[in-house]
Amino acid sequence: MSRSTQRVGRWKALASSPEALRHGMNAWPPFLFSGIRIQEVGADWRSVRVRLRRSRLTSNYVGTLFGGSLFAMTDPFWMLMVLRNLGPEYVVWDKAAQIEFVSPGRSSVTATFVLEESVLAELREAAADGAKVLRWFETDVVADDGTVVARVRKQLYVRRGR
Numbered sequence: 001m002s003r004s005t006q007r008v009g010r011w012k013a014l015a016s017s018p019e020a021l022r023h024g025m026n027a028w029p030p031f032l033f034s035g036i037r038i039q040e041v042g043a044d045w046r047s048v049r050v051r052l053r054r055s056r057l058t059s060n061y062v063g064t065l066f067g068g069s070l071f072a073m074t075d076p077f078w079m080l081m082v083l084r085n086l087g088p089e090y091v092v093w094d095k096a097a098q099i100e101f102v103s104p105g106r107s108s109v110t111a112t113f114v115l116e117e118s119v120l121a122e123l124r125e126a127a128a129d130g131a132k133v134l135r136w137f138e139t140d141v142v143a144d145d146g147t148v149v150a151r152v153r154k155q156l157y158v159r160r161g162r
Contacts, residue, residue, distance in 0.1 A: 018043055021080070034058065034066075036073045039110075045084035046115040048077045052141075053108040065105030065149070070141050071097070074111050074152040078137040081115045082156055086123065089161050095134060096155040105149040111141045123158050133158040 018041035025031055025038050035058040040049045052058065052065060052073045060066050075097075083092040119135075126133040134155055141150040 018045060025076075030072065034069050034072060036069065045081055046117075048081065048113040049110060050074070050077070050113075051108060051110045052105075054105065062104075063106070065109065067099070067101060067150075070101075070105060070109070070150045071099050071152065073109075074113075074139050074141065074154070077111075077113045078115075078139075078154045079156060081113060082120075082123065082158065085115060085120050086158070090123075090127065091157075091159045091161050093157040094154060095157040098153040100151045102148045102150055103143075105141075105143065107144045109141050109143050109149050111139050111152070113137075113139055127158050127160045130160050 022038045022041045031037070035053045035055060037051050037053070038048065039051050040047070042048070050073045052069055054065055058065055058069055075094075079092055079094050083090070086092065123133055123135065134157055136153050136155050139152045139154075140148050141152065143149050
């Protein structure tokens with residue numbers, strides 16, 4: 001069985017800078033039409049801040065933020081940050097996800113992702129012999145007043161390609 005390196009689509013490969021990725025994803029229909037805005041992508045691809053604004057269009061029957069939107073605002077970022085930092089010689093995929101709704105989302109919310117160098121070193125070491133590595137990453141979705149609205153966990157699959 002051949003083990004190749006990670007490939008990204010032609011259009012996605014155009015987002016070669018953090019700023020290009022931010023602009024492109026903010027114009028991407030699933031984010032654009034659901035009130036999700038990427039506010040910042042760190043120059044080193046190791047931090048991201050995303051905001052979901054509360055409005056009539058982003059609220060459910062009882063007036064709180066849609067749970068699916070809370071999850072969607074967190075979905076791609078751990079995979080993107082790890083992939084960009086480990087480089088093309090690694091394969092990185094989302095493997096599993098969990099969301100816990102902690103309190104009602106009655107205001108706009110933000111999620112902040114920070115990828116530490118120690119985590120990257122841990123992944124490189126664990127995948128050095130070509131073994132698959134499964135690791136969980138966690139993010140809190142926080143309301144404007146600091147209340148945790150949801151806790152999201154993403155499990156990544158990481159493997160060194162050939």
